[in-house]
Amino acid sequence: MDVNICVLHSDYKVLKIDNRSEECCVDLIVRHTLTDENFVREGAQQEYLVNKRPSLGTQGRKIHVYTNFFEITSLPKANIYHYDLTITPDVPFLLTRKVFQIFEDSHSKKLKNTPLVFDGHKNIFSCKPLPLKDSATFDITLPEVDSRSILTKREPRTLKIRLKKIDEINMDELQRYLVGKAKRTPNVLNAITFVNALIKHQTLVNYVPSGRSFYTRNGRINLTGIAEAWQGYYQSARPTPGKMMINVDLTATAFCESGPLINIVVKLLEKRSTNDLRGGINERERNKLEKELKNYIIRVIHRKTNQFYRILKFTSLSAQQTKFYDADGDIIDVASYFQKSHKCLDYPYLPCVIAGEGIFLPMEVCEVIENQRYFRKLNDRQTAEIIKLTYQSPHSRAAKIMRGVEEIDYASEKMTQFNMIVSNKMATVKARILPTPTINYRYSSIVPEYGVWDLKDKKLATGAILTSWSILVFGTDNEHSVKRFVRELIDACSIAGMNIPNKSPPILHANAQGNVEENLKKAWLRAGHAANSKPQLIICVLPNTSSQLYGTIKYVGDTIVGVVTQCIQSRYLLEASNQYYSNVCLKINAKLGGVNSFLTLRQNPFLNEKASILMGADVTHPGVSDDYYSVAALCASVDSGASRYAASIRMQHMPRIEIISDLTNMVKDALKVFYQTCGRKPERILFYRDGVSEYQFKQVLEEEIRAIKSACHSLEQEYSPTITFVIVQKRHHARFFPIDRIDSDRTGNCLPGTLIETEVVHPVEFDFYLQSQAGLQGTCRPTHYHVLYDENNFTSDSLQTLSYNLCYTYARCTRAVSIVPSVYYAHLACKRGRFHLRDDNFKESSSSSSTGKITLSTVEPKLQNVMYFI
Template sequence: MYKSGPLIPVCLEFLRKNQPSALFAQNLPDREFLRLQRFISGLRITTKTSAQGGRASTPRVIKRLTRPSAKKEEFTLREGGKMTVAAYFQKALNKPLQFPDMGCAEVGSGAKIPLELCEVPPGQIMRKQIPPEKTKDVLDFATKKPRERLESIRTGLEVLAYGQSEYVRQFGMNVNTTNPLRVQARVLKPPTLRYGASSKQPTIVPNNGAWNMIDKKFYKPVQPIQRWALIIFESSSKFPLQTVEDLTKGLIDGCREVGISLATTKVLKYFNGQGRVRDLLRSAGAEWISKAQKPPELFVVVLPEGGNEIYTEVKHFGDIEMGIPTQCLKSIKCSKAKPQYWANISLKINVKLGGINTIPDPSSVSVLTDPHMPTVVMGADVIHPAPGSEGRPSFTSLVGNVDSDTAKYVADSRVQTSRQEMIADLDEMAKQILSLYMRYRQAVEKKPVDWSNNLDGVSEGQFKQVLEQELPLLRKACIELQIDAKITVIVVGKRHHVRFFPQSERDADKSGNCPAGTVVDREIGHPLEFDFYLQSHGGLLGTSRPAHYSVLHDDNNFTADSLQSLSFALCHVYARSTRSVSIPAPVYYADIVCSRAKNHFDPNEQWDLTGSEEASVAGSNVVVTGATESLDRFQRGFKPLHNSQRILMYFS
């Protein structure tokens, strides 16, 4: 919830500042101004003035912040003429404002109120994304070990008292609130993972969803990286040269351990994060061009605390504008980092530049690696705007493998009508993925493509609509590419309330959860449809949530065992980690690609729609118009990936 009380301390705490002067218009950089505006837009405030006898006004909703200060922001008087906001409130309050250099809060009616007069009423839920620095606090508060979670569920059932409900008794129903349902479960055998042939240990079998990179080289390390730039958005006092040298050594050593050769020479630049980030990156790239007549192959960027806006600009520059892979590091984490940290960073760098970290051994996923049956696994996702975000569109993504080992993926992302669940451009997106697959298979793997057999698609959405709307689009894409495909469609869901608890400690992993690979497909499954629950990841914090797999369509006649093993294997090829993840990697990637859609818009333009739609005011209600025009604007502004990034895992 938003903290109640005066608005100024709430703003200062969000920006991590102590002095009110930090909110003065001349001291607030554009990037910080936009962050603050996004944070408090939609917040209800009251005001207290002497004209109201000290009583709080009716709550009003902040629409936006004014960039000019109260002493510069003017409005037109009813009787004619103009007056500044500061002068108006000095007259109304019979005393000058304490902070006339601060901006004002513009509320829904169009009135502009100095920040120092705004009060935040208690009990307001923050209905938008939690600031990243608060996420850990929420997780610490919300996580409960499995046994604690089970007890809280039992307590909750006692409070709900289903057995005392008149309606339940009238229908002759009985709710057992004493014991959880006991079900039969199996633990699947994990796939064997294959690393580079030069590794001391080229294959490994994960233990409870985890393994390590000791004595292992990547399956396909990227070519030697000769030209790279280290960009630091911190002052040299906060990030001194000795820390830079430690970072460089740690990164080079970490890459060498896994088979990547990273040159010791680099371009080093310190920049102020308040400048135009892309111009700064471009100047660093120009230095390599003047040295080697070629652009850098990699930007390594050190971000300050709260550097999310810089991150967005860096990614837009790398993925959209220049097509140069970027790897961002948080300053607080990379200074004095241990080898494990650099090993994790190397996982990302390798796939961003075209390498492959690990593959499931072909014997573990024979259905995917049969050379006579080329197979593409696709993951699809749709992300909708937050409640109340009128005019903002939905974003869609489709991710699919291009290699024969289902480890290297490409992605496509689009903009569509707000809150539309089905993917409108699925046929065009699928055609692009399939075309890239054929090109990679022929040009890189030197394998023929005979599409007479098999295509496996993994999609997500509403069951009936998937079959009626999305499946025909997939078929259309295949027909246009002359592919005779057998399609399997699976919905992978995690938004449910099913939890599994091991019956005894010897059945549990170290976290008290069921072990990775636990599958349940009987007592709690659908009585008629093909579905199952798979808990594919080892527990870390709290109570693990299994994924629910619903098979909507299956031309391939998979058995339950083969489909469960296939799904479990795909949870082990997520390139960012050496752990199995909770959903198959292509579905996970699709979710990431959707959430990164904001990087496709020019960060120097105002794309946050809070308060930017055309609105007509009727009393205290704001009616938003122009939703179609807003969608058109978003679609026009959505920049495609740079050509060089289309075939790389830029989203890792």
């Protein structure tokens, strides 16, 4: 996908206050860490041993591609001076930029007109020392607050600005780090932070910033509800071999619609006009308004000067029924008070905004201010709309990125003052297109073209036997269409090599709002009685895309009944294509223990030279309004060819913690299953880890590798397989564009197998970008593989080729996927684990939010070693 949708996590207090994205929170934490004296003093502890890059790979056809990186051709040579900025009293984040501007304008002479760079948080940088000792305090007067400021009650307002010298940054050390002659010290990290602050400085003034991105109101598009999609640009300075580069990319996120609150209420409640509100609003509508509008900032328009408030609640009574004590101590209703003090209300029958203790504001005097991020979770429709907006062909995306670079203006006066020069041309980098692997079936093999192939005239490598099964239809679909679908599915599965002796499974019908557990148990019993054997599969026909019904089916099937379930949408009963039947066949065969396809020994030497196990791990976190814990999953191969996998799912000990808390036991379970299946102990472990950001590398390296080793030693004290630990990143902004038409597919994307390991990668560590998938629409996002730890002594060729070849073994489809299957499966298992979360007060018929202790239900033992989760 081309979209980067930022979602706020309300559990982080800094996000509640500053209304910024999680990425911005991370950015803020990192930047503040850099200013911490303890961090600087204990800098040696920040250097951690990551696997260095071996010699470059040679396999594949050599080409060149464009990339959205722009070279910094000249860095400041002189030292940079780093200061900490403190504003007293505290001001909201959105106001700090204005405060800095006023400070710079008011005290430039005292500071000898020294050019300053502000990162928008706490850090100020200058190209020469400021005329102060260790610290100095300045007074500024804040004029009437503009629309971007919030929660200020007195204007004008006097603030104190304190500057404290933190460090003197040696830029020469950064240069030596880029060529591998210096370590990653706090000084190097501070130098990179300065470069990021410098390129970001100008956009802080002219645009709406969020983390490392900035957005503009131009070209915004309304989404469903009160959300608006804004397009913007991401920019980040990245250290690469021998030079610094700036990564610039398109991005998009949702903002809240601004304007009169009453108009927004009309839209939220799906009314035609304000006239439809004359009857007031009911309790359900009031709850909806509170859920959608809580914590947004409003300005009041009935006073001469702007005052800003945060929406906390809405009154249960109308303005003419809501009463309070006035200045004279008399009880008066809000409508009467406004008629007496300001104006007669046009909508006295509507509730008021509660903006604080005893602060009641009629809706009609409130406006939602501009530039506020939409921090509710986007629904499916909104997500689809914003994704549709951001789909850009590679050619279009590259052109828009170039226009963005012109808008940013890296040749600005501020850049010149710091002697930094940035190329305005996209970097051209070396790449290789890896050879396509051969996919093997029972009696045939195929070399896919452009990363895609089909199942026609091929037999599954190992077809499963399906004897005992049933069909459970949720809804009123007619018997004839259901039977026709089942017949054609049986034909497709049989042609593909599955053995289905029972061609007339029982068909049951159920109410979609009924008791799912009871209905699944009935289907299970009918399947067993009809075949006189243990039920293997229940196919569930769903009337719609309701995630609640789907989730309940998976929860009951996985944890209570203990049977594999396969859900299909009822619309496919009449319009299913051959490709659809093939895809369902692939899923069913894998879920029942079959093998769809495999790689030859020659294409998979790592797994075949010694007993080796592949593992993939991921952690999924709750959304903004969810109150359950994060879920971690580990998927590990259970056969020598890494065609079948088993999942281990755990609830994290704390919410939104990325480090896997019970990894030792999860790895231990995986090693046991491999031994039980293969009869051998793995001598090598290749561990792919998804979802880890760069600032977490050190912690992951220390804690998760320790957990893997601990799992091995707990089985046998002397058992110590060699480990390779690879971070897999999809949430990044590197994009690659083919130069020659011969190197592109029909969508204009780079060909599957395009690999980049020079020029825009880490200066010394072992990482590479691999685009393994075929383009569907938009611009393909390559996967970034970063090797943190390697006891298996992989060469660049061996790990790159293995990772690419594995992307052709994903069991759910006949196309290469974007990440190695072990990680893909872990992601699916995490999503499945979220359906297994229940609390003490859970009732299937209840739609209320959870109030009890949340636990993760255990998957039935009969399913734990099969791929029920795909």
